Amino acid sequence: MTPSNGSVGSVGSAEAAAPTAVGPGAGEKGLKAGALGLTSSVVIGVASTAPAYSLAATLGLVVTRVGPQAPVVMLLAFIPILLIAYAYRELNAGNADCGTTFTWASRAFGPRVGWMGGWGIIVADVIVMANLAEIAGVYTYRLFGSESLAESRLWTTLAGVAWIAVMTAVSYVGIEISAALQRWLLGVEVVVLILFAAVAMTRVYTDPPETAIRVSASWFNPLLVPSAEALTAGIVAAVFIYWGWDTAVAVNEETADSAHIPGRAAVLSTVLLLIIYVSVATAAQAFAGVGTEGIGLANQDNADDVLSGLGSAVFGDQGAGRLLTELLILMVVTSAAASTQTTILPLARTVFSMAAHKAVPARFARVHRTYLTPTWSTVGMGLVSIAFYVLLSVISRDVLADTIESIGLAIAFYYGLTGFACVWYYRMVLTRSAKDFVCKGLLPGTGGLLMLSVFSYAAFHVYADPRYGATSFDLPLIGTTGGVTVLGIGALLLGVVLMLVVTHEHTAALKLQRSLLPRSLEPQTAVEAASRYVPADSRSGVGGDWFDVVPLSGTRVGLVVGNVVGHGLHAAAAMGLLRTSMRVLARMDLPPDELLSLLDDVATQTSTEWAGKVGADRTRSGGGTGDGITVTCLYVVYDPVSGRCSMARAGAWPPALVDADSGAVSFPDLPPGPPLGLGGQTFQGVELQLPPGSLLALFTDGLMRAADHDTDVARGLLADILAEHRLPLEQLCDRALARLLPGPVDDDAAVLLVRTRMLDERQVAGWELESDPASAGAARAAVGGQLAAWGLDELTFTTELIVSELVTNAIRYTEGPVHVRLIRDEYLICEVSDTGHTSPHLRHAATDEEGGRGLFIIAQMTHRWGTRYTPDGKTIWAEQVVPPPEAPR
Known part of the structure; x- marks a missing residue:
């Protein structure tokens, strides 16, 4: 139910009215796309730095550190800053995600x-x-x-809290309103600053004050x-006044042409x-000088606000x-207030993106x-x-002052x-x-x-000096260190510490996922087979994909790739269950379409049992209805x-098929079939004839999504x-x-x-027998002769016994011809096929029964045995281990 208003105080109604982001990808989070153009993005980027406030609070500090070289x-x-802006531009072009550094560093x-x-963004912004x-x-x-x-500490704190609340409300009710407000505030701010610089510089050369x-x-x-320490401290302080332009990129998912405009806005x-x-x-330095008295920029009394004193001196009173x-x-x-509002934008969107990627509680998405x-x-x-803010105001204004300088460390971090990412x-x-280079x-x-x-x-030399800043701490093993x-x-x-807690599930999911895949x-x-599994780099992506190679009877092999739609521990556990x-089911030698029908029953039952546990993950990843699991x-x-x-x-996806001779690549026209887990579904299979040396490529959709999200290109x-x-x-x-997943x-x-591969025809022998x-x-007799030709005389007795029992049962209980086939491979495989559709069962005959011991004897004398069904009946097979050839004496 939509609330009647957008009140910031109504957290409960906000939750009721707010759907969770449908996915972590760019454009999938449900933010208002196309709300900002290039001008609005540049305005937000510049306004976020609060030019007037930044100069007022930082210029005196820089002059104190470096003198006239400010x-x-x-x-x-x-x-x-410009170099990092290029990093933002390039990364945004490849992945326009409002999580910015969080998202890009996760991917890298x-x-x-x-x-x-x-976390660095959160720390700096808060x-x-x-x-x-x-x-x-x-x-x-x-x-x-x-x-x-x-x-008054009390009244300034109350006013500060009111400003945060008001600007939070503005950010809450819409990005367009925020941009419109910033355009007006920044326009006036820049005009006043330019006028201040022009008047100050004019007076320096026409009517200079004593300090000029x-x-x-x-x-x-x-x-x-004067020194490297002074230069470093000055640069760190100056970096702070540029900080904030990246807000233009943090709102990229709400910007028209999100892949290009935010990056351009950042550089501009x-x-x-x-x-x-x-x-x-x-202009300010030329007018006020760098003295430590009066309006001098190095005057410690004005260090946190050089513009107030300069205003009346430049313009007059x-x-x-x-x-x-005034x-x-x-x-x-207004600069500080506007920056408060534009600071909330990247802060909220970073946390929002982290929640969409499941790096913080999903409620924040x-x-x-x-x-x-x-x-x-x-x-x-x-x-x-x-x-x-209230906590630091209560504790100490000195601690508050030192936390402000510590912002530079979080920013630089x-x-x-981002540059390295x-x-x-x-x-x-x-x-x-x-x-590109x-x-x-x-x-x-x-x-x-x-x-x-x-x-x-700055961290280990300049700021660590106990004499730097307003506070210091006596640390164990380290000693007194600057606050x-x-x-x-x-x-x-x-x-x-928090990262180890919140990424625990990702680590556990990845460990579980790898443990459940074939080693x-x-x-x-x-x-001949080769495989790769590539886990997602973000917490939202791990879990669900698998591959397998299953040996079947008659030297056949089952090949499978699958994906549980969803992420995390539940998806990994579901993958292990389904694999x-x-x-x-594959050991039952079922045709692929019948096997998928039975596997659909397993997935549906699992969905019923797990409903509500993996559904939330699956909904946010864009699949399903949130009522269980879905499997491709x-x-x-x-x-x-x-x-x-x-x-x-x-x-x-259908497999890619490569012709053994020409190397031509095709994708068989294989009916898609619905995903597993929906219940009551049917599937269609196809059969192909493959020459030896043909190449089959089976893959999950994660391989196709990475090439600029264009599956045809992939x-x-x-x-x-x-x-x-x-x-x-x-x-x-x-x-x-390397080509499809380059990053x-x-x-x-x-x-x-x-x-x-194809077996050599000399490895296979078969006979058709009358029902007699x-x-x-x-x-x-035929089997004995073939084993002699293969040099497997030591297996003759057991093989003849197996064939005799299976052929006799086929003739007794079915009608029509009986087929016998021997396959010599790692195992000696004996197969007897008939037209019957009933599977024999192994039983333990009582001592007074005359029959019922044939299959029991076969089971004791073979490596393994089983039954598979064919369109014309069934085949009972038994495998014996082929002894290794004797070493020459």
Whole structure:
């Protein structure tokens, strides 16, 4: 039921109105696609950095660290930011997922590293929300001239909480409203900043104050920075003022042309920010100087807010000047408030994507039916930010100040991780062209290394100094350490602990999945086989795919690939159950279509028993109705004696077939059949004649989904690879995975390649007998002669006894001719076929009974025996181990 309003406070109604994201893939989460264009994306990217607030809070800090070289430090900080923006652009083009770093790092390095990337975003956003709320609260009172309230911890906290709540509500009711609000706020903000820079620079050269210094080329020489420590601290602080442009990519699934516009907006945003920051910083430094008194930018009393004091000095405090000064203060307020709102956007969408990928509780993947925005993730992150802000306000303003500086570590962490993820994700195509090498490899990799260097040096050298920042902690075994390092590294380490908890299911599912798959493929007479299983890199993808090679009677072999639609422990467990059931049913020598019908019964019964347990997983992955399990399966039986191959499928892909001579690749016209687990389904099979050396490729749909989501392209790529059918199967498997799955994958994939063989006609002997009791003697004589020709005289007695018993029973209980066949392979196989359709049963005859011991004797003398049905009757078979040849003396 849809609620009557979009109130943020109504968490319960939001949940009732919010369906869970249907899938973790781009465009599958239910967000409002196409809501933003390039302009709106750029506006959101620039507004998220809060230019006015960032300059007010950071410019004094940078000048304190590096002196007059502040402009060049801001320029240097732009370089790694631009390089990482290219990483965002390239990764977004390949996978436009609102989870950004979380999703991309998961695909590149696995779910645990990806989870830490998402945690870095959460840490940075939650911490900065506290500071933004603090600034917005203080400046709100100053705007109205109430300095007493601005200095009250209680009242500023209340105002900050109100700002977070209001901006959370704006984010909740729709991305378009958020974008419209940001366009107005940013437009006024940029105009005021440009006006401030222009007036300040004009006065420097026409009516300079006592503090004014003319612009010098030395300001842009980084070699004049006093020390490496000062340069690093300045760059880390300057990186913070650029941070936020990636919001343009975090809303990619709500952007028109999501594969390209968000990436372009990210690069454009960073360039615009560079122009704004360097211009304003240069003008402010020229006007105010770098002194430690008055309006000097190095004055510690103004370090957290240099624009308030500069406003009246630049514009004056009379008439229009006073209005512009008040407007500048208003811009700091609205900049912080706007950034609060644009910080909620990536924070909520990161958590939302993590929930869609099952990295956090699934409830956070709910979408509002009307607004098409994340519900629980937006409201939840707003509440978390409020709680964190209130907690730090109660504990200490000094701790709050140090947490703000620690944001730089979280930013450098997940930005650097994104750069490395881009290089590793595209590693297979870096040599394809010079453009790919530069844009996908060189630039992102360099950005990642720069971010890693800044993170390491700042965390373990600059911030670790107990004299740095407002707090310090006495750590066991380490000693007194700066509070910024402790808080920054501690927040990331907390994520490691949480990551181990929340990724436990993925690890367990992958371990269970691998334990239930064949450890190795046993050698078969009928085929040469090779296989691969590729687990998904994200937590949402693991579980459900399997392959198998099942030895059947008469040297035949059963080949299978299947997929339980769904992910996680339940899907892996269902896969193990169905694989075992299929092996049992395959031993009954059923035709493929009949076997799938029986397996459908197993899947349906399992669905009934497990309803509600794997259904949620399956619904979110886009399959089924959520009432149980659904299974796709392809089953193939190949007979190396006749060369006949029969197959049937249940919703799976047909196999690829490669001609042994020409290498032509085809996909047999195999009726699709419904998936298993729906109940009461029927399937159709086909039979083909395969010459020896033919190649069959069986695969699950995970292999087809990875080639730009275009199955025709994927099938063409597979055909190109299989055309080189004379290569070793292991090499063909590797080539198929390298072409079709060049990077991380979202869904499991199983591949089974087999090359057919035919038994030599000298290994097979057969006779047709009349339905006459005398035929048993003729069968014994024929069998004895054939065994002598094969040099298996030691098996003559037992084989004649087996043939005599089976032929006698066939003549006694059926009508029509009886066929006897011997196959010499690893085992000596004796088959007797008749026109009867009743299967004999092994029984233990009582001591006073004259018959009923024949099959019991056969069972004791053979390796194994069984019955299979044919269109004309049945075949009873028995296998004996062929003794190895004697070694020459």
